Amino acid sequence: MQGFDTKKNIGQRRLVVGAHYGMRDWLAQRLTGILMAVFTIVLLVSFLSGQNFTYEGWAGLFARQWFKLFTAVTFFGMFYHVWVGIRDIWMDYIKSVGLRLTLQSLTVLWLLACAAWTVQILWSV
Amino acid sequence: MSEAVREAQKKGRPVIRNVDFGDITYRGYYKQPPSAIVSILHRVSGAGLFLFLPFLLYLFQQSLLSEDTFKHFAGVVSHPLSKIIILGLSWAYLHHFTAGIRHLFMDNHIALDKDDSQKTARWVLTISLALTVLVALKLFGVF
16 A cells, blocks of 8 residues: 555544545546536537537547547546446445345446447547 | 333434335425435436436447438437437436536535535526526427
8 A cells, every 4th residue: 555654544544444445436536527527518618619510510529639539538537437326326225245246247347348339439430 | 111211202302213215205204405305316317327328328429420320310319209318318417417516515615514505405406407497498499
């Protein structure tokens, strides 16, 4: 663990979980949330400042390399955000460990597939 | 139970017990404050968006792949059933978005106390519904 200091690991500073996963996912949920909010605003501004909703205009937006990468990174962030949220739902409501592990595993696999699908969609333009 | 405890209960000491799903829904024993409504809707809207992810990615793909698939996309989207689903998903997105921004404020210790947090919860419900109405008007061709 980085920056781990046994002298600070006492009293109120005591680590109650080993892997810091609570803090990491809490922070990831915020950072990916902000990323998606920024993307939403950029997309809406580009879209609303354009003329009629045509294929040329829409595809032209996604044809640019920087916008492809921006969209891809936002979607990857979104899939991580979805993972944290859906995992919380499974942890809250699914009491059976076996079923919960199955659902969590399927969620990860499904989101990985969605990430691959996103790449395919973006790089087909 | 001792006599003293029984005596205290007669004087109207609050009974603390587990609240089940029925208590907060059809039995109506507990009225949920705005913050609780925002909280559960944040979860419901997130879960809904997750379930409709394949539909959304499919529409996204159709809209970008080619001129022909774009026309197909426009056809799918103009179907009344699709419009209703898209409106529902728009609400889910807008609610999740506004409730998420409320979270970011609370993370920075803004509007944490009892009254303020109920006020911001009402704002979240109002703003997300107002924006959904705008989307509805656009979707059904009012403007």
